[in-house]
Amino acid sequence: MNPGKLIIFSAPSGAGKSTIVNALLKKRDDLEFSISATSRPPRGNEKNGREYYFLSPEEFRKKIENGELLEWQEVYKDTYYGTLKSEVERITKKGKNVVFDVDVVGGSNIKKMYDGRALAIFIKPPSIEELHKRLVLRGTDSPEKIKERIEKASFEMTYADKFDVVIVNDDLDEAIKETERVINDFLKKTDLE
Numbered sequence: 523m524n525p526g527k528l529i530i531f532s533a534p535s536g537a538g539k540s541t542i543v544n545a546l547l548k549k550r551d552d553l554e555f556s557i558s559a560t561s562r563p564p565r566g567n568e569k570n571g572r573e574y575y576f577l578s579p580e581e582f583r584k585k586i587e588n589g590e591l592l593e594w595q596e597v598y599k600d601t602y603y604g605t606l607k608s609e610v611e612r613i614t615k616k617g618k619n620v621v622f623d624v625d626v627v628g629g630s631n632i633k634k635m636y637d638g639r640a641l642a643i644f645i646k647p648p649s650i651e652e653l654h655k656r657l658v659l660r661g662t663d664s665p666e667k668i669k670e671r672i673e674k675a676s677f678e679m680t681y682a683d684k685f686d687v688v689i690v691n692d693d694l695d696e697a698i699k700e701t702e703r704v705i706n707d708f709l710k711k712t713d714l715e
């Protein structure tokens with residue numbers, strides 16, 4: 523059976539990664555989202571088992587101890603995020619391609635693990651000022667959380683050159699089109715190998 527390819531999305535928070543990923547998932551049934559585990563509480567309309575598996579810090583630690591995570595990071599202080607091995611298995615078993623929304627460190631780690639089977643896409647905001655504006659307009663994070671995310675953004679931007687493709691999300695429609703184009707090229711190329 524087709525083992526499925528891996529498409530990794532990373533970006534500073536607020537760059538528009540979820541918006542782009544959701545637009546693609548809506549359009550295409552050959553792609554499926556890898557639902558991560560996190561120790562942060564749900565935000566806005568988020569539902570357990572849809573955006574994330576929301577776990578307590580103890581439950582998260584237990585999954586690490588049991589070796590259930592492919593990778594995990596403390597992306598923000600005391601807030602853990604990780605990819606479940608069972609998600610990758612669940613999706614590839616169906617012959618679908620796995621879409622990851624992970625932080626820049628997790629993204630470059632998954633890329634290293636799967637190399638030729640993975641395409642790593644970095645979504646770049648037009649500027650840090652625009653990133654700040656988007657986080658404020660999104661209205662899901664407290665001023666303290668926004669500050670924490672913006673402070674991390676400059677560090678995250680330094681990871682861009684570890685990715686296969688960098689897409690600047692200025693005009694959203696253009697960014698979605700460009701993302702779909704690079705994914706199609708990647709899937710076509712790896713199918714021929």
Ligand code: ADP
Pocket residue numbers: 533534535536537538539540541542656657659660691692693694695
């Ligand atoms: P991320 O998943 O990277 O944290 P989101 O997808 O939640 O980011 O986007 C952050 C906010 O910016 C959302 O309110 C979203 O609607 C908005 N947004 C996304 N792309 C653009 C764009 N190209 N121009 C303006 N606003 C955008």
Ligand code: 5GP
Pocket residue numbers: 532533534535558559562593594595597603604605606623624625626627628629
């Ligand atoms: P948010 O709290 O905005 O949903 O996500 C915060 C950050 O955690 C984002 O950069 C997101 O990509 C990252 N993230 C989500 N799931 C995972 C995961 O499974 N592993 C890693 N390493 N990062 C993740």
